[in-house]
Amino acid sequence: DKGTYPFYMLKEIDEQPNVMRQLASVYLAENGNPVIDPELLEAMQAADRIYIVGAGTSYHAGLVGARLLENLAHVPTEVHVSSEFAYENPILSDNPFFIFLSQSGETADSREVLVNVNNSGYPSLTITNVQNSTLSREATYTLLLHAGPEIAVASTKAYTAQIALEAILAKALGEVEGQIVAQNFDIRQQLGLVATGMQAIIDEKQELEKLSNDYLMDTARAFYIGRGIDYTVSLEAALKLKEISYVQAEGFASGELKHGTIALIEDGTPVIGIITQEKTAGLTRSNLVETKSRGAHIMTIVRQGLAQPDDTIVIPDVEELLTPLLSVVPAQLLAYYTSLNKGLDVDKPRNLAKSVTVE
Ligand code: F6R
Helix, strand or coil, X not given: CCCCCXXXXXXXXXXXXXXXXXXXXXXXXXXXXXXXXXXXXXXXHCCCEEEEEECHHHHHHHHHHHHHHHHXXXXXXEEEEHHHHCCCCCCCCCCEEEEEEECCCCCHHHHHHHHHXXXXXXXXXXXXXXXXXXXXXXXXXXXXXXXXXXXXXXXXXXXXXXXXXXXXXXXXXXXXXXXXXXXXXXXXXXXXXXXXXXXXXXXXXXHHHHHHHHHCCCCCEEEEEECCHHHHHHHHHHHHHHHHHCCEEEEEEHHHHHHCHHHHCCCCCEEEEEECCHHHHHHHHHHHHHHHCCCCEEEEEEEXXXXXXXXXXXXXXXXXXXXXXXXXXXXXXXXXHHHHHCCCCCCCCCCCCCCCCCC
């Protein structure tokens, strides 16, 4: 039930702080330690490489998950689009472990990979929002997102829930492997900061509606740019804008722009920079300036600790590995308001279905 909300998407965006709290209460003990099936952790420990598989938004959540697993658990991790992986002949490591990310648990492309994985006898985990879904039944292990039903076609709370659960899993795996970074990673405190940070952004939604009017309502194309983990969020941010507002948006690695794509920048082209990582903040800022000098209408989404006076959207500070949980929220709201004010059906964009059960 939408209650007083005009569309499910806005309701689901608003639910994200509670989803973070819910995941903490399900998967963290009183003392903040992860509560994850020890057998699952053993199976992951036995792996020499983790393969994350997903489609669309779930693939984008996987891109963040790989960084979490590599940083906190030091296990090499690859991320693959399921429709591609199913028909390549990838050379796997000796002891692979597969993680399937799927909100619905029914995506046919991802299932095709799981069938192959099962035929080869490899262990797997499905992270899904739907209990007893196909991918959850057919994988060796399952973890539930506990995000509540996601009705809007454009995925929002499933993305942030997937990332938060990947963080808990990476912390748990890192701890059993004796990684100091994992031991020092206070996931409970961080998820608390994330929940209040999300709420602070959501409370500014009128500001985001104005920005959508200024930047996105009258444009045929737009760019989100960033580096590293910010680049992965720019892919998700662009997907949100494309699918519900029909703006041709592209997420781009900001350093790659000058190698060709900058030719598309014209007077007034919106370029939105995501800046949350200390190491690359200066570089992304200079890439933004390059686009501005070619006429781009630039906007920034910046983590507090890196903010400068003329930044557009400032998000609260959290651990750098968890910034996608906050930086994606303004992008979700920008997409929402652009679609809403164009008079489109936000929850049911043209040509799309909630779960894609054909290959
Ligand atoms: C985008 C979106 C899709 C899904 C994709 C995978 O907003 O919802 O890109 O993320 O179809 O779906 P699941 O996660 O159900 O496997």
